[in-house]
Amino acid sequence: MSVPQPNPALRDKYAIAGTGTSRLGQVPDVSSLGLMEEASANALSDAGLTAKDIDGLLVRGPDDIYTFHQVLGERLGINASFSTTTTNGGASQILSVILAVMAIDAGLASVVLCGFGRDAWSRTHRTEQARISGATRSAAMDTQEFGPEYGLFGAPAMHAFGARRHMHEFGTTREQFGAISLAFREHAQRNPQAQMLGRPLTMEDYLAARMIVEPFCLLDCSLRSDGAGAVIVTSTERARDMKQKPVLIKGFGTHNNLRGWFDGDNMLRTAAGPSGQRAYAMAGLGPKDIDCAQIYDCFTYMVLTQLEDYGFCKKGEGGDFVSSGTLALDGALPTNTSGGQLSETHNEGMLQIVEGARQLQGIYGPDRQVPAAETCLVSGHGGNTVCHSSLILGAA
Amino acid sequence: MAKEYTKPLPRPAPESEPFWAAARDHKLKIQKCRSCGNHWFPPSEHCPECLSADHDWIEASGRGRVFSFVTYQRLYNKGWEGEVPYVVALIELDEGPRLLSNLTGIAPENVACDMAVKVVFDDVTPEVTLPKFTPA
Numbered sequence: 001m002s003v004p005q006p007n008p009a010l011r012d013k014y015a016i017a018g019t020g021t022s023r024l025g026q027v028p029d030v031s032s033l034g035l036m037e038e039a040s041a042n043a044l045s046d047a048g049l050t051a052k053d054i055d056g057l058l059v060r061g062p063d064d065i066y067t068f069h070q071v072l073g074e075r076l077g078i079n080a081s082f083s084t085t086t087t088n089g090g091a092s093q094i095l096s097v098i099l100a101v102m103a104i105d106a107g108l109a110s111v112v113l114c115g116f117g118r119d120a121w122s123r124t125h126r127t128e129q130a131r132i133s134g135a136t137r138s139a140a141m142d143t144q145e146f147g148p149e150y151g152l153f154g155a156p157a158m159h160a161f162g163a164r165r166h167m168h169e170f171g172t173t174r175e176q177f178g179a180i181s182l183a184f185r186e187h188a189q190r191n192p193q194a195q196m197l198g199r200p201l202t203m204e205d206y207l208a209a210r211m212i213v214e215p216f217c218l219l220d221c222s223l224r225s226d227g228a229g230a231v232i233v234t235s236t237e238r239a240r241d242m243k244q245k246p247v248l249i250k251g252f253g254t255h256n257n258l259r260g261w262f263d264g265d266n267m268l269r270t271a272a273g274p275s276g277q278r279a280y281a282m283a284g285l286g287p288k289d290i291d292c293a294q295i296y297d298c299f300t301y302m303v304l305t306q307l308e309d310y311g312f313c314k315k316g317e318g319g320d321f322v323s324s325g326t327l328a329l330d331g332a333l334p335t336n337t338s339g340g341q342l343s344e345t346h347n348e349g350m351l352q353i354v355e356g357a358r359q360l361q362g363i364y365g366p367d368r369q370v371p372a373a374e375t376c377l378v379s380g381h382g383g384n385t386v387c388h389s390s391l392i393l394g395a396a
Numbered sequence: 397m398a399k400e401y402t403k404p405l406p407r408p409a410p411e412s413e414p415f416w417a418a419a420r421d422h423k424l425k426i427q428k429c430r431s432c433g434n435h436w437f438p439p440s441e442h443c444p445e446c447l448s449a450d451h452d453w454i455e456a457s458g459r460g461r462v463f464s465f466v467t468y469q470r471l472y473n474k475g476w477e478g479e480v481p482y483v484v485a486l487i488e489l490d491e492g493p494r495l496l497s498n499l500t501g502i503a504p505e506n507v508a509c510d511m512a513v514k515v516v517f518d519d520v521t522p523e524v525t526l527p528k529f530t531p532a
């Protein structure tokens with residue numbers, strides 16, 4: 001069986017033509033759908049379009065809302081020649097962009113809105129039990145054996161198994177996880193939308209933080225947030241006639257370790273490896289050609305392993321890589337330049353696509369802009385910790 | 397009077413019933429393929445290696461190692477009130493399959509990856525027994 005590779009003829013043929021976000025952070029007066037409407041309206045306006053100009057809708061909300069795309073389409077007042085709701089967790093959002101390209105290339109759509117909205121903060125602050133369980137999805141969705149009866153609850157633990165094994169095999173330290181948390185927190189101080197704006201962090205703060213599920217403390221865990229993001233995908237040719245400078249889709253890839261996080265080496269060598277190789281091959285680029293990165297940061301460890309899996313350093317050397325200033329805005333690989341999900345807002349990767357696109361449009365002032373950024377790698381990870389999607393964007 | 401058991405109990409899929417029935421008899425059973433010899437867990441109808449439906453439930457040695465583990469310092473469920481910190485470990489059985497469990501007879505700070513463990517059985521209610529592990 002040959003190994004699938006995305007078609008390099010699609011390189012630069014499609015583009016992101018607009019980006020938008022909703023209010024972020026704590027927005028209790030509106031549901032995930034309302035947030036998604038805000039982000040959609042802002043992305044359409046950014047591209048100089050109206051809802052009637054789109055014929056594709058690839059969106060996702062909380063997993064307990066059935067056919068989120070239909071409910072959103074109703075609110076946006078549109079029908080679509082191509083639409084669906086993706087269910088690969090944090091890998092879904094880049095997957096939507098990939099599906100948009102595939103649909104346009106196949107003639108099923110021409111202008112597609114991709115997005116994600118969630119009301120995770122509001123959901124976990126409505127009742128005391130919701131606060132304790134921290135569950136952003138309904139209990140009926142959770143496995144009822146081989147986990148909860150042993151006290152396994154929540155996403156931090158799943159990822160912490162990988163962190164613990166990485167520490168054991170490679171000598172990775174908590175301070176190295178902390179370096180990731182600190183780097184993104186510093187970036188958030190430059191982002192007026194960031195939830196952690198005005199709350200800078202030191203290594204002393206990190207090491208003194210409350211432990212959640214060891215080896216993770218509170219500051220290894222991403223934020224609980226309400227918010228939504230959206231991007232408009234269309235052909236580069238069409239995007240050139242729209243309002244903004246297009247952002248080229250140079251490469252993409254996916255890989256899903258469906259056998260599970262606990263199988264084989266999956267928690268140490270994630271699906272980012274094969275997914276990234278596909279994206280690099282399609283883009284005709286390698287890790288050394290990437291100017292900045294937006295890496296899915298549900299937990300600090302996931303950034304560390306993905307940086308290794310994407311080939312920015314060798315497997316096992318992620319700890320040294322992240323603690324040498326590499327991830328800073330003036331470092332060798334400015335990463336999560338908005339503050340990411342650890343310090344801007346947790347939006348299951350959607351805002352990281354938005355941030356990557358905006359960096360390549362060069363819209364920011366000198367305090368936040370990655371100088372002369374021509375390429376950006378964006379990653380998405382989720383779906384029981386094994387689904388991965390990669391996107392390489394380029395300046396037009 | 398014994399304290400009421402307030403932790404969640406397993407709600408098994410039909411495919412898992414033989415595992416829980418064996419646990420009640422203080423046996424750790426996993427599936428073994430008659431076609432390719434593969435051992436697997438969690439339970440499913442067909443062998444994940446060769447898709448054969450022809451398998452036996454065999455009694456595992458009950459020995460293995462801690463592949464990885466996490467230590468809960470935050471309370472997620474009221475059933476564990478007063479028991480934090482506690483460890484959830486991913487056990488790799490000598491036969492190959494991995495399963496989640498708790499460790500008994502060892503303090504959380506002494507647990508380490510790759511330490512050898514063996515199964516013990518915790519009769520948490522008259523109907524439900526949870527296989528757990530202790531240092532071997």
Ligand SMILES: [Zn+2]
Pocket residue numbers: 429430431432433434443444445446447448
């Ligand atoms: Zn078999």
